[in-house]
Amino acid sequence: MIDVAQLKAHAKGLLEKGTVRTVFGYRKSTAGLLAEPAGITEAAQADDLIFDPSCVQNLALYLVNDKKHQAEKRSDDKRPVAVVAKGCDSRAITVLLQENHFPRESVHVIGVSCEGTGVVDASKLARKLGNKKALAVAFDGADAFAVTTNEGTQSIAAAEVMAERCLECRSAHPTLSDVVFGEAKAERGLHTPFQAVKAKIKESEGDRWAYWSRQFDRCLRCYACRSVCPMCYCDECVVDSINFVIAPDTTAEEKAERIKWIERSPAKSESAMYHMVRAIHLAGRCIDCAECERVCPVNIPLRLLNTRLEMEAFETFQYSPGSDPELPTLTSSFRDTDPNSFIR
Amino acid sequence: MAKVEQTAKDETGFEPKIVAFLCKWCSSAGSDLAGVSRLQYPSNAVPITIMCSGSMSPMFVLSAFNKGADGVLVSGCHPGDCHYLKGNFYARRKIYLVQKLLQFIGLENDRFRMSWVSAAEGAKFAQVMHDFVADIKKIGPQTRLKAKRP
Amino acid sequence: MTKTVAMEKMLKKADLAAWMAKLGQTRLFAPALEDEDVWNYMPVADAKAVGLDHPNTIRPPKGFVFPQREVLYKFSQIPSEAPILTETLPDPEPTVVFGVRPCDSRGLVRQDIVFTKEYEDPYYHGRRAKVIYVGQACNTPPSANCFCSSVGGSPCAEDGLDVLMTELDGVYHVKAVTARGAELLAKGGDLFKDASATDKAHVEKTHAAAKAHPQRPIKDLGKVAGALKKNFDSPAWDEMAKACIGCGICTFLCPTCHCFDINDEVTCSSPCSGERVRTWDTCQFPDFTMHTSGHNPRHDLGSRLRQRVCHKFLYFVENHDTQQCTGCGRCVSLCPVGIDIVSVVERLGQP
Numbered sequence: 001m002i003d004v005a006q007l008k009a010h011a012k013g014l015l016e017k018g019t020v021r022t023v024f025g026y027r028k029s030t031a032g033l034l035a036e037p038a039g040i041t042e043a044a045q046a047d048d049l050i051f052d053p054s055c056v057q058n059l060a061l062y063l064v065n066d067k068k069h070q071a072e073k074r075s076d077d078k079r080p081v082a083v084v085a086k087g088c089d090s091r092a093i094t095v096l097l098q099e100n101h102f103p104r105e106s107v108h109v110i111g112v113s114c115e116g117t118g119v120v121d122a123s124k125l126a127r128k129l130g131n132k133k134a135l136a137v138a139f140d141g142a143d144a145f146a147v148t149t150n151e152g153t154q155s156i157a158a159a160e161v162m163a164e165r166c167l168e169c170r171s172a173h174p175t176l177s178d179v180v181f182g183e184a185k186a187e188r189g190l191h192t193p194f195q196a197v198k199a200k201i202k203e204s205e206g207d208r209w210a211y212w213s214r215q216f217d218r219c220l221r222c223y224a225c226r227s228v229c230p231m232c233y234c235d236e237c238v239v240d241s242i243n244f245v246i247a248p249d250t251t252a253e254e255k256a257e258r259i260k261w262i263e264r265s266p267a268k269s270e271s272a273m274y275h276m277v278r279a280i281h282l283a284g285r286c287i288d289c290a291e292c293e294r295v296c297p298v299n300i301p302l303r304l305l306n307t308r309l310e311m312e313a314f315e316t317f318q319y320s321p322g323s324d325p326e327l328p329t330l331t332s333s334f335r336d337t338d339p340n341s342f343i344r
Numbered sequence: 345m346a347k348v349e350q351t352a353k354d355e356t357g358f359e360p361k362i363v364a365f366l367c368k369w370c371s372s373a374g375s376d377l378a379g380v381s382r383l384q385y386p387s388n389a390v391p392i393t394i395m396c397s398g399s400m401s402p403m404f405v406l407s408a409f410n411k412g413a414d415g416v417l418v419s420g421c422h423p424g425d426c427h428y429l430k431g432n433f434y435a436r437r438k439i440y441l442v443q444k445l446l447q448f449i450g451l452e453n454d455r456f457r458m459s460w461v462s463a464a465e466g467a468k469f470a471q472v473m474h475d476f477v478a479d480i481k482k483i484g485p486q487t488r489l490k491a492k493r494p
Numbered sequence: 495m496t497k498t499v500a501m502e503k504m505l506k507k508a509d510l511a512a513w514m515a516k517l518g519q520t521r522l523f524a525p526a527l528e529d530e531d532v533w534n535y536m537p538v539a540d541a542k543a544v545g546l547d548h549p550n551t552i553r554p555p556k557g558f559v560f561p562q563r564e565v566l567y568k569f570s571q572i573p574s575e576a577p578i579l580t581e582t583l584p585d586p587e588p589t590v591v592f593g594v595r596p597c598d599s600r601g602l603v604r605q606d607i608v609f610t611k612e613y614e615d616p617y618y619h620g621r622r623a624k625v626i627y628v629g630q631a632c633n634t635p636p637s638a639n640c641f642c643s644s645v646g647g648s649p650c651a652e653d654g655l656d657v658l659m660t661e662l663d664g665v666y667h668v669k670a671v672t673a674r675g676a677e678l679l680a681k682g683g684d685l686f687k688d689a690s691a692t693d694k695a696h697v698e699k700t701h702a703a704a705k706a707h708p709q710r711p712i713k714d715l716g717k718v719a720g721a722l723k724k725n726f727d728s729p730a731w732d733e734m735a736k737a738c739i740g741c742g743i744c745t746f747l748c749p750t751c752h753c754f755d756i757n758d759e760v761t762c763s764s765p766c767s768g769e770r771v772r773t774w775d776t777c778q779f780p781d782f783t784m785h786t787s788g789h790n791p792r793h794d795l796g797s798r799l800r801q802r803v804c805h806k807f808l809y810f811v812e813n814h815d816t817q818q819c820t821g822c823g824r825c826v827s828l829c830p831v832g833i834d835i836v837s838v839v840e841r842l843g844q845p
Binding site: 029030031032034035036037038039057061062065069072123133214218220221222223224226227228240247248250263264265266267291294295297298299 | 528529530531532534552553562563638639736737739740741742743746747755757759771773776779781788793794826827828829830831832833834836837
């Protein structure tokens with residue numbers, strides 16, 4: 001079982017020695033059960049760090065945001081940042097390295113094993129508990145969570161309340177790290193991957209459209225899915241045409257001529273376009289942290305949409321995102337044996 | 345003239361709007377050849393010349409459907425013939441993924457198509473257009489991704 | 495708005511559907527599951543299925559009067575002539591919304607202030623005049639992060655509502671707050687019985703019990719504005735916003751947030767045609783304050799968090815003498831990274 005005291009001590013050591021600028025980890029939140037991401041800069045704050053099944057967020061996002069922030073501040077502090085990374089998060093960091101988003105030496109990866117159990121799905125847990133309110137959740141052996149509620153602590157089989165993605169996880173142990181805490185358990189694979197996608201494909205085309213059209217129709221366009229995604233790091237995004245990078249030499253004509261690809265209105269057609277652009281942009285890059293689906297306030301099944309192309313990457317092109325930083329990316333490579341029969 | 349127009353329309357009067365993204369070096373030249381060879385083929389496509397099928401952005405496809413295209417065609421050089429040596433190989437992978445995504449959300453299969461047409465294949469280009477228009481006429485206008493504009 | 499009347503009636507729970515059936519030519523909305531775990535105000539298809547036992551809806555009911563997309567006018571042009579503008583004032587069908595929580599109706603009062611005080615917005619008022627809000631008192635807090643009592647509200651507040659319903663054992667206590675509400679009750683005819691003195695005592699007891707439920711406290715609400723002003727330059731803003739991902743959940747789903755953006759949706763550029771539309775916008779997006787020059791005065795997450803909190807607890811108080819937060823708890827519960835407005839106010843809004 002992971003020893004959080006060691007994790008804290010390590011983070012404290014890094015900050016005391018000043019070898020890293022910030023440590024991104026998790027701490028207890030005041031807002032609810034799930035942990036909150038914490039960027040700590042002082043050794044004393046390391047005591048707040050936790051790691052338990054409520055640590056769902058993918059902290060690779062903060063490496064991306066930190067890079068933007070440093071550039072904006074014109075900071076010359078070149079020390080690396082440390083980040084606590086689960087298996088899925090480490091894959092995200094690998095993809096970022098693969099895309100040369102930042103050099104390897106600029107990040108110190110504190111790998112953590114989410115062991116046999118993965119992280120918790122708060123809404124599954126709430127349904128399971130009924131009227132009881134979960135206050136804390138901890139690892140309990142190889143296949144259970146210890147859930148503390150207002151009525152005491154109980155043990156719940158992890159498979160019942162585990163996040164959907166964790167059930168399908170094929171590499172729970174960090175693939176990339178400078179130091180790892182917790183037992184190495186690479187395989188979990190309680191469910192066969194891509195089950196949901198395969199079931200959806202079997203439906204008729206009309207049913208599929210009816211399903212997705214209902215999902216896209218209730219999109220709020222709060223862009224939480226984009227904001228939470230470590231892979232959505234573009235400076236310019238097609239969905240907000242006024243957010244294009246404006247340099248001192250950008251002329252009025254250039255601004256006026258920028259194409260407005262998508263209207264801001266939350267119309268079905270526009271939201272469909274937004275989600276599809278994101279899905280295609282994530283092809284071969286999505287490491288299935290499922291944060292997009294978790295944060296969506298109206299529960300659009302974004303994981304289902306985004307894993308559609310991951311299934312294609314895996315089954316057709318034998319490509320698993322985040323497995324090797326040296327590999328060329330999915331869409332910047334090809335093989336002679338790629339499918340050709342769909343072309344007339 | 346009137347007779348020709350009638351044959352081009354089916355009984356509902358539906359004329360598909362097709363946006364065809366043709367690579368400059370092969371497919372665009374192929375469509376020119378179809379024209380100068382005086383081959384008859386439906387005039388439903390708006391051709392847009394791109395430098396290479398590899399430069400095709402999935403955004404163009406989605407945007408065409410959003411703006412009301414009934415079908416989108418991407419056409420490039422045959423494998424091995426790319427002017428930029430391997431652009432069409434990248435395109436093949438990318439377009440394959442786009443097609444799978446469009447199918448997944450439930451857009452009709454026949455609305456998005458890719459073809460290899462070389463500069464010498466005017467007849468093939470005419471055939472591709474014939475087939476595409478006929479298939480789209482069978483499924484009718486595209487309403488799923490089209491923006492509802494007044 | 496409308497003259498205050500007080501009319502207290504009793505309605506059997508089983509008669510709710512019958513009352514809805516008598517409302518005639520109006521669109522009815524009530525909280526229902528739009529999808530798994532997604533509570534929203536949905537059109538009432540089957541009045542018998544309306545349970546009014548919902549937790550807080552994901553979307554507040556502000557969209558009925560301030561929709562996410564509002565067409566302001568259409569424009570079109572005959573070639574070589576000047577463009578023609580056609581105003582498109584909304585004229586919605588009369589609507590009754592059931593199951594509105596008191597925090598959300600207090601949110602409407604905040605929106606009324608914004609869209610009335612300095613300028614009477616015809617689009618907002620065109621809709622507001624047609625929408626009747628039937629509230630439902632919260633006997634138990636509908637969300638884990640409720641704090642209405644800490645921001646001057648209460649689980650049985652009547653502000654902004656036309657009717658307030660309170661569930662007792664097997665019956666609803668129904669109180670008409672406005673003349674529009676009284677009319678709505680009148681349509682129910684003899685489904686309603688006058689509330690007896692016992693009923694009134696029962697309702698008072700229920701309300702008192704609801705108010706006694708523990709909620710997240712904010713100390714010294716009156717001093718929060720001053721403290722925030724003093725802490726405007728505090729480095730704690732940046733620290734607390736460190737986890738912020740910059741999405742629009744907290745503001746889009748806030749019952750009081752009312753900022754919008756205006757865009758032209760052009761269908762054809764020559765001859766021009768299209769619509770000018772107003773859509774929700776949020777101070778949490780970087781382009782909200784982006785200048786044409788490329789300079790962005792609120793360039794980082796800390797300044798945007800400060801804007802959101804100060805707008806609610808400082809600027810709105812200065813301008814309109816009341817907080818622009820009604821304690822519904824949505825921004826706390828739905829924030830992907832647990833940014834908690836109560837903790838922020840606790841930290842920076844206390845003298």
